[in-house]
Amino acid sequence: MGKYYITAAIPYVNAKPHIGHALEFIQTDTIARYHRLLDEEVLTLSGGDENALKNVQAAEAAGKEVQEFINENTKLFEELAKKLNVQFDVFQKGSSQNHHQSSQKLWDLCEKNGDIYKKSYRGLYCVGCETFYTIEELNENGECFEHPGKKLDEVEEENYFFKLSKYQDQLIQIIESGEYDIIPEFRKNEVLVFLKSGLHDFSISRSNERTKNWGVPVPGDGTQKIYVWFDALNIYQSGIGFGWDEEKYKKYWPADLHVIGKGIIRFHAIYWPAILLSAGLKLPKKLFVHEYFTVNGQKMSKTLGNVYDPSIAIEKFGTDALRYYCLAKISPFQDGDFSEEKLVESYNSDLANGLGNLVARVSRLCEQNNIEAGQGSNVWCADLVKYMEQFKFNEAIGIIWGLISEADKKINQDKPWEQKGEKLTEILEDLVKRIQAIAFNLQPFMPQTSEKILKQFSGQIKSNPPLFPRI
RNA sequence: GGCAGGGUAGCUCAAUGGUGGAGCACUUCAUUCAUAACGAAGAGGUUAUGGGUUCGAGCCCCAUCCCUGCUACCA
Numbered sequence: 001m002g003k004y005y006i007t008a009a010i011p012y013v014n015a016k017p018h019i020g021h022a023l024e025f026i027q028t029d030t031i032a033r034y035h036r037l038l039d040e041e042v043l044t045l046s047g048g049d050e051n052a053l054k055n056v057q058a059a060e061a062a063g064k065e066v067q068e069f070i071n072e073n074t075k076l077f078e079e080l081a082k083k084l085n086v087q088f089d090v091f092q093k094g095s096s097q098n099h100h101q102s103s104q105k106l107w108d109l110c111e112k113n114g115d116i117y118k119k120s121y122r123g124l125y126c127v128g129c130e131t132f133y134t135i136e137e138l139n140e141n142g143e144c145f146e147h148p149g150k151k152l153d154e155v156e157e158e159n160y161f162f163k164l165s166k167y168q169d170q171l172i173q174i175i176e177s178g179e180y181d182i183i184p185e186f187r188k189n190e191v192l193v194f195l196k197s198g199l200h201d202f203s204i205s206r207s208n209e210r211t212k213n214w215g216v217p218v219p220g221d222g223t224q225k226i227y228v229w230f231d232a233l234n235i236y237q238s239g240i241g242f243g244w245d246e247e248k249y250k251k252y253w254p255a256d257l258h259v260i261g262k263g264i265i266r267f268h269a270i271y272w273p274a275i276l277l278s279a280g281l282k283l284p285k286k287l288f289v290h291e292y293f294t295v296n297g298q299k300m301s302k303t304l305g306n307v308y309d310p311s312i313a314i315e316k317f318g319t320d321a322l323r324y325y326c327l328a329k330i331s332p333f334q335d336g337d338f339s340e341e342k343l344v345e346s347y348n349s350d351l352a353n354g355l356g357n358l359v360a361r362v363s364r365l366c367e368q369n370n371i372e373a374g375q376g377s378n379v380w381c382a383d384l385v386k387y388m389e390q391f392k393f394n395e396a397i398g399i400i401w402g403l404i405s406e407a408d409k410k411i412n413q414d415k416p417w418e419q420k421g422e423k424l425t426e427i428l429e430d431l432v433k434r435i436q437a438i439a440f441n442l443q444p445f446m447p448q449t450s451e452k453i454l455k456q457f458s459g460q461i462k463s464n465p466p467l468f469p470r471i
Numbered sequence: 472g473g474c475a476g477g478g479u480a481g482c483u484c485a486a487u488g489g490u491g492g493a494g495c496a497c498u499u500c501a502u503u504c505a506u507a508a509c510g511a512a513g514a515g516g517u518u519a520u521g522g523g524u525u526c527g528a529g530c531c532c533c534a535u536c537c538c539u540g541c542u543a544c545c546a
Contacts (some may be wrong), residue, residue: 154540186475186476186540186541187540187541189474189475189541190474190475190540190541190542191541191543193474193475193540193542197542197543197544209539227508262540265541295531307543329483330483331483334477334484335539336483336540337483342482342483345482345495345496346495348494348506349494349496350494350495352506352508353506353508353509354508354509356505356506356508357505357506357508358505358507358508358509359504360504360506360508361503361504361505361506361508361509362504362505363505364504364505365504368504393523394484398494399492405509408509408510409509409510411504411505411509411510412502412509412510412511413510415502415503415504417504463505465506465537466505466506467506469506470506470507470508
């Protein structure tokens, strides 16, 4: 029994959470719950990427103090996690004191290793992306593709740079060998292609002026703040004590798994391990890269106005219905589409007609015949284990629905309503075992529902109101 | 432009070169333990297009058209 430290990405907190955040939270939580059930000592972390300049600007636009604005938004993410029944043991805020301390320690370690140097830099800076661009990388209006309509700032200043280039060969070796394993394979290949094309050092500080004095101060230089990505990645360490609670840190680091979306793969697959190598720290073991949700077939975007708030789905259909959709109805390695229509479709056919109906028919039969439930066997389906190791949640959950379908068929074959005495008891006890197995395997995916079923199928079995009333 | 991965039933996706499948949706039948649920049967396809290799191609080769991701040094 070992430890398992898993992180979800640290969301920007300049806006409310959307359905994509829900997807990642749910995936992370499912993996975490699975490992808890394997009896590992699991620690989950997410947090708020609070030191971005974006946040300062969003706060200004909202007419609020930065800290106040950030606290409000970060709270929305924590609340979403709760509503999704997603348990984070640590929710680390980038503005917290111990994080500042921790990030400065990381900086010091890299500096001691000679990997930080000063260089004058001049370029076009997109505040939205927190990145410098060359002219070739911009559209015909001289704006970046992510934030059209937004003029870039022309900036010249002296910044600190990190010697990323120094770690190119080492990174290739580490990623190619799977020492730092990137899943899925095609993302790993992308990273390797990028690595082999050559790495440039990157700037890891910003002037106080440009950050509006917001963020983590560069150690020993009062005029600069640490670049948001350098400190944001360190939330994975600062949240478990790096720089302020070494005992806790030693217990949990390195992370066993980082869960991220495809958009931030370069930071996690290249910058992050390079920084850790420089600092002489251990590398995370695995990176799971999921894809994105489209909504009604379209990319989510503020300008399109189709950003979907997961709270709506939770209120309308319930937490486990949304969890089910996110896990079962899309492939984690492909963009999936979200729509309330599709959610309702899967709710009715899989949850109401499938799982819910099976539980209802068996519990009624048991109630009528005074059946008492025995102890469930608590065994994982072999295929489910295989799929969980590959993060194929849709395949894993499909195994459970196979069991549901089998049980339904068995009932129609055995016709318990035509049976009596010992034969009837035997049939029903078999069905009870099947339901217990289904509920046991369902735990990581739909915790509330599986708990309800396990409770219902312990001791004297009673018929309850439908788990998922048809919509 | 280069590299990678795709295009298969209305929808989402499977198929070591050997009779193209599943789930959902749809139609019919049967049934009552169950939430008009479950079960059985059925319908639904020129596998993006055009060539080629092969006894045989969804799969291999060439060309073309689309979609997605990554990414350009020089000129």
